[in-house]
Ligand SMILES: Cc1ncc(C[n+]2csc(CCOP(=O)(O)OP(=O)(O)O)c2C)c(N)n1
């Protein structure tokens with residue numbers, strides 16, 4: 016058996032089922048091994064950022080890794096921005112990168128690059144295999160590491176991939192999360208018993224149903240309020256789940272919202288900080304006087320920590336809220352008239368099907384809608400966790416492959432869409448149930464807003480040039496069609512409602528350009 020087959024057989028044994036690939040010559044033995052060994056579905060992405068974003072979306076949805084197959088350093092470099100989002104989302108992802116043959120590497124061939132240095136910036140685990148014999152163990156270890164909610168990157172020299180007869184496939188490995196520290200749980204319980212105003216900030220796996228259930232128990236007994244970071248990887252919401260408020264994006268609003276809390280309890284999330292350093296505004300959202308308590312580390316199981324905390328609090332009811340912590344159904348009615356960002360969100364809220372997966376890369380078009388969306392049928396929301404745009408289309412692609420029975424609706428800002436637009440082709444080729452709603456404001460609006468926040472009221476021609484997406488305007492319908500996805504443009508709520516309902520009644524990918532002011 017060749018090294019490449021050891022790699023694939025071990026990946027299959029470790030639970031890998033999908034490979035988002037954009038290979039080159041140094042990965043061809045692995046491509047051949049994917050052909051010879053059943054168990055992994057290969058999906059071609061036409062840019063590495065599509066592959067990595069898709070693996071992120073897949074990992075978020077299933078809480079288990081997909082594999083990417085990327086070509087040398089330049090291939091990994093093209094995929095880094097979405098791996099950065101995956102790292103921030105605590106997504107499990109396995110990257111496999113081919114490297115030049117060890118006997119060739121020292122000649123410094125044109126594509127040679129320091130791959131490990133790139134891998135290090137986004138990966139919690141990385142390694143270059145040291146022999147063909149090591150490959151299987153390396154894969155098993157990489158997959159186990161990724162399951163802790165991190166990116167794992169394995170670099171495999173070409174000569175080791177083609178060596179025959181060295182080593183055996185390895186069994187799946189499991190590295191469990193560490194158990195939570197009882198002292199941290201007790202310290203948190205103590206403050207929750209005595210403190211009236213506590214914000215419980217949930218991140219990572221705490222925003223999945225088991226974590227939310229435990230958080231709801233804690234809220235019921237103590238009256239604490241539940242928050243998520245402004246950017247998060249994965250959140251389940253809607254009917255029957257507790258209402259979790261997103262910390263606002265802009266620092267003034269975030270500080271104002273959190274000002275009344277004496278304590279912030281951090282469960283799988285870091286203390287919130289401003290997205291950027293603004294002159295005259297502190298980086299921390301919390302004041303120095305507000306107490307921070309960390310419930311557990313990233314190596315510990317946040318869900319178990321929340322469950323232990325709820326158990327430790329049992330019987331507590333000092334500031335409890337009783338039962339009213341779960342969202343009910345309260346769909347907004349369809350608005351009418353010309354579309355705005357808010358009306359687009361309301362239309363989606365009025366029509367989204369049960370168990371929809373919503374991808375939020377709407378940037379400015381979504382700022383308004385958050386309060387409405389908790390009282391809808393259950394759904395999952397994925398956001399641009401690391402702020403690196405070009406995430407939505409790839410992430411939607413991976414989420415649809417992970418969950419073929421659910422609709423994926425990508426609320427997608429226009430500028431961000433264009434970073435990884437070729438992901439539409441993968442959606443078409445794989446026949447994925449993804450609806451891309453383009454928020455077509457024909458600008459990098461957020462940058463214009465940031466400029467006006469900085470006191471710039473009229474833009475010069477250079478500032479306009481780099482923030483407007485006009486001249487020429489993007490033809491979204493033709494662009495989508497060029498990649499094999501049917502597209503349409505709408506400008507009113509009525510037309511959007513008709514097109515969205517029509518898309519939901521059918522199957523396969525669609526793109527709807529929503530003309531926004
Ligand atoms: C990889 C990456 N490149 C650039 C940026 C900077 N950036 C943030 S938002 C943005 C433009 C967003 O425009 P659009 O997607 O159209 O959303 P809008 O602001 O119009 O709602 C840019 C260029 C970034 N965050 N990430």
Ligand SMILES: [Mg+2]
Nearest residue numbers: 429430458460
């Ligand atoms: Mg825009």
